[in-house]
Amino acid sequence: MEEKNGIMVLAGILLVSILFACTTETFAATANFLRLLRQMVIMVIIATGMTFVVATGEMDISVGAIYNLTVNIMALLILHTGMSPWLCAPIGILAGVACGVINGVASVSLGLPAIIITLGTSYIYRGATLVLTGGYSVGNLGKSSFFNFGTGSFMGINYTVFVAVLVVLASAWWMRRSVACREFLAIGSNANAARYTGVPVTLRKIQNEALMGGFAGLAGVVSLAFMASATSEGGSGYEMLAITAVVAGGGSTDGGRASVWGTLGGIALIMIIKNGLMLMGISTAYQEATEGLLLVLVIAMQKLMHKRTR
C-alpha cells in the first residue's frame, strides 16, 4: 500500500516535470531547480508537522496563522528590543508551541475535533498578528549573521534547504522509532483500542498539537531568516497545501496512516505544479483554484483507493 502510493507520487512528479519541461523553457534550468528547492523549505517543514497530526486522525487548519504569528512576533522583537535574531528564534518556536498547546487543550477539553477548534483559533492567531503589527509589514531588521544564514548558500543550495533536509531526516527516523509516534498512529487507527493498551490519549493529543505548533514556529524562523521581514498576510492557505501533501503522500484522513517521506513527495509534487504554473504565466486565479482542486482530488482518490483495498 505504502509503496504503491510512493510510486504514484514519484510518477506524478516525473509526469508534471516532463510536462513543464516541454511547455516552458525555464523550468528545466538549474537556477529554477535551486529556486524551487528554496521555495519548498517552509512548506516541507509545515507539512512534516502536519504528518503527525494526520497520523492521529486530526487536521489542523490554524498552521498558516500560527506560522505567520511567529514570524511577526520575532520580527517585532528584533525591531523593538534589538534582540539578537538568534535569541528570538527559540522564542518564535516556543510561541508556536504555545499556540499548539492552546489548540490541543481546547480540542481535548471541548471534546471536538481539532479541525473545528483550529477553524476558530486560526482567526484568533490571524487577528493577533494584525493587532500586533497594526496591519503593516515589519522590515528594517538590521544586519545579522542570522539573515546571512537565511540567504547564504553552499554549492548554490540555500542553507535553509539543509535545515529542511535535517527536519525531514529526523522526523522520518522519529516517526519510525519513537513510542510517541507509534502511539499517535495508534490513536488515529483506533482510539479505543489505543486506550486499552495504556496509551494516554488526552496527553498525546495535546503533545501532538504542540508539536505541530513547534514545526510552524520553526518554519517561521526559517522564513524570517530568508526574508528578513514579515507581512501580516503571510501563511494563508499553507494549511491546505500541507494537508494536501500529507494525504497525497499516503496519509489517511481517517487517521492511523501517514508517512514523512510520502509527505515530502506530496509537497514536492505540489510545489512543482505551483512553480510550473507560474512559469507558464498562468494567473494566480487559476493557481488558487488548482490548489483547492488538488485537495479535493487527492482526498477523494485516497478514499476510493482505500475502499478498494478493503
Added chain:
Amino acid sequence: MSEYILEMKHICKSFHQVRAVKDVSFGLKRGEVHAICGENGAGKSTLMNLIAGVYRYDDGEMLIEGQPYRPKDPGEARKRGVNIVFQELSLFSLQSADKNIFAGKEETRAGLLAHKKMMEKTVHTLQEMELSIDVEKPVFQLSIGQRQWIEIARALADEAKILILDEPNSALNMYETEILFQLIRELTAKGITIIYISHRMDEVFDIADRITVMRDGSYIKTLRVEDTSIDEIIALMLGKESKCVFTRSVSQKGKVIAEGKEITVAGKVEEVSFSVRQGEVLGLCGLAGSGYETLLQVLFGLKRMDSGALYMEGEQIDSKSPLDAMKRHIAMVPSDRRDTGLMTEWSIERNIAQSLLRITSHKGLINQKENRRIAKEYIEQLNVVCKSAEDAMVELSGGNQQKVLLAKWLATEPKLLILDDPTRGIDVGAKQEIYQLIDRLTGQGFAVILTSSEIDELTALSDRIMLFRNGRHIETVGMGAAKGEILKYIAGDGEESKKGGKDAALKEGRKEEEKKKESVGRGRFMQKAASFFRKKETGVFLAAIAVFIGFSLMVPSFFSGQNIAVILKQMSILGLLTYGMTFVFCAGEVDLSVGMVLNASMAFMALLMTKAGLDPWLAVAAGLLLAAALGTVNGLLAVAFRLPTIVVTLGTVSIYRGLSLVLNGGKTISGLPKGSFLLMARVKLFGVSLIAWISIIVFLALLFVFKNTKFARHLLLLGDHPQAAEKMGIKTGLLRVKVMALSGLLSGLGAALTLSNLTSADTTTGADYAMSAIGAVVIGGTKMGGGSGSMWGSLIGIMLVTVIQNGLIFLGMQSGWRSLFIGVTMIVAIFIDIIVEKRRIKLKTAN
C-alpha cells in the same frame, strides 16, 4: 380463517452456509403474549428479524391472517402491521418524543407538517400507555426506561397487529417493568399480539400465555404456561448434550494473585469481593448489566471504584488507567475485537508490539528487534495461521484475529489475565485451541479471570464461577456445575425476587411519578417565565442590546440613523448566509465556502450586467443559479466520497476564490447599468432599506420552512443520528446535497443584495463571511455536530456579531481585532454551550 394471526411454515434461513433457522413452524394466536426462549445463538433474533422484514427467509411460507407474507424491508412489514422494538435503542436523542415517534413518517397537511395532529396522537398514545412523559423534552433528558417507552410508542403509532419486543426490559427497573407488563396486558386485551423475548425466566412466566422453545436454530416445542415449569423450559432450552466438550487438566493452585474487597461502583456493582490464585480460572457470569462487566473495567483501570480495595500479590493497588494496571502485570483481552481490541489495518506484528511498546522501549524509542522476536515467538506459540508477521489483520479469519489479540496480551507477561468472552464469534476449531491455551496458561501459573457468553464454556473451564445479579455477587459454584442451576441463579426463578421488596419498589416508583405530576401542575406561569430567561436566545439578545448601548455611550456617533442603517444592511446580508448555515449545522455539516460563493456569484452577476449587457434581473437569476450549483457541488463531493463537508469546503473555498478571481480578473467590476436593480438598495420603506426588508422576508420564509416542512425536520434527524435516520427511511445523501445547495443559493441572494448596495463587485467581499456566519450560528445556540438549531438564535447571533464588528470599527480598532473577536466568540460560545449542557444534565440527575 385460521385461529392464527401469523403462521410460519417450514421457515429456513442460512447465512454463508450456516443454517441459522431450520424448518421452523408454529403460529401466533391473536391477542396472546408469546414468549420465545432459547440460549444465545438459538436463532431467536434471526427469526424475529425475518418476521420484521430485516432479512428475507430462504424457504418456507409465512401467512398473516391467511394472506401470504414475505416483507422485503421493515417498511413493508410495518404496513402489514408487524412492528419490532430493537434491542439497541435507535432514538434521536436531541429530539422530543413526538419527533421521534413520527420520524420518517411525519403527518402532513397540504405538504406542511401537521404539528397539532402529531402531538395529539403522541399524547394520546402515551396517555393510553398511562405514562407521564414530558413530550417536549429531548429524549436524552429522559430516563433509559422512558426512552424505551418512546421506542415502543413509535412501534404502536403504526397501529400494529403484531409487536415484537426483543429483550425490552433489560434497561428497565422493577417499577418500569411492572408498567410494561400492564401495558402488554392492555395491548393484548385490544387484540394486539406480542412476541416477547427475555432471558429472565420469572418474568416470562409472569407475562406470557405460551412459550416456544428454540435450540440450535430449530423449533423444539410450544407449551402453555399453565402446563409447564421453569425447570422444564430450561431443560428444553439446553437439550441433552453439552456443546462444549473440553476437560481441563487439574492444575496446582499457588498463592493469591489478585484480590478485591467490597468493591462498589455506584449503580453498577455493590460490595463485591473476590480472589484468584496462581493457576486458577475464576469465571464470572451474569446477564448483561448485572455488574461483572463493570468489575472487569475496575480491575483494568478503565473505571474508578467508589469504595473498596484491590490487591495484587498482597499489595494494595490503585489503577487510574490501563497503563497503571499493565504496570501491575494485569492484562485484559477485551471482548470486542474490532472496537477495543485490534488495529484492524495494522500488521500482526504491529498489533502484538502495541502492548509491548512501553515495556521494551528504551528512552522513548521502540525496540523493534525485541518486539519482532517476541511477536514471532507468540505467533508460533499460538499457532496463528498467516503468511508472515507482516500480514494485515483484516486478512485473517476471526479465530486467528482472536489469537493475535491473545498473543498481544500474553506478550506482556501478565500475572493476572482477564479474558472477556475470548471465544466470541469464532469457529469451533479455534475455540478448542483457545481452551487448550487457557489450560496451558494455568499450568504455567497464570491467574485467569474468564467471562463467556456461553455458560457451557464457563462450567468446563473455570475452577469457580461467581454468579452476578443486579450488581451483586449472589452465589459461587464450582467446576462442572449444572447449567440449569446457574441459569436459575442469574435469571431469577421467581422465589429469589422477594415479593416484599418488589412491592416496596413499586410504591417508591409511584410516589415519584405523583411528585412529578404535582410539580407540573404548580405555577405554570412561573415556569414559563423561568424557561424564557433560561433560554440561550434571551441571553444573547440581552447581550446584543447591552453591547449596543455600551457602544452608543462610548461613541456618540454610533447611535445615529446613518450608522444604524449601515448595521442593518450589513446584518441583512450576513444574515442570509447565517440562516443558510443554520440549516447546514442542523444536518451536522459545516460550509466554509459561503463567502467565496457570494464573491464568485457577485462577480458573475456584475459581469453579465456590464460585459454581456444582460438585463440586471436576468443576471441576478443566472447568478443565483450559479450559487446554487456551487453549493450543490459541495454536497455532491461530500456524498460521493463520504467526506465531511468541512473538509470538502476547505478545498472548494479555494476553487471558488479562484473562480471569482478568474471572473473579475482581480479587479473591481463597476459601471453597472442604472435602473431598478441599483435602486433596490436605496429605496426605503418606513425608513428602513429595502435590503433589510428582503432579508426579513427571507428570514420569515426560512423560519416557516424550518418549523413546518419535512425537509427541515429530516435535516434535524439526520444531524442527530444518521444511522437511525437511514433506518427510518430518510434519504440522507439527497438531503445533504439539498442543504448545501440551499446554503449556496442564499449566498447568491446575499451577492445580489451586496451588488445592489455597493454598485460594484469588488474582490475582497466575503473573505470573512463564512466565519462570521459560523460564529453567529454558534453564538445563537445551534449545536456544532447537528441535531438542533435555532433560527431566532441565529438572527440574534448575527445581530450581536454585526453590532460588535461595527462598534470595533467605530472605536478605531482595525480588522485584526475583528478576526480575533470572531475566533474567540466561536470558541467561547462552544465552551458555554458545553457548560450549560453539563449543568442541565446535572440538574436532571439531581432530580
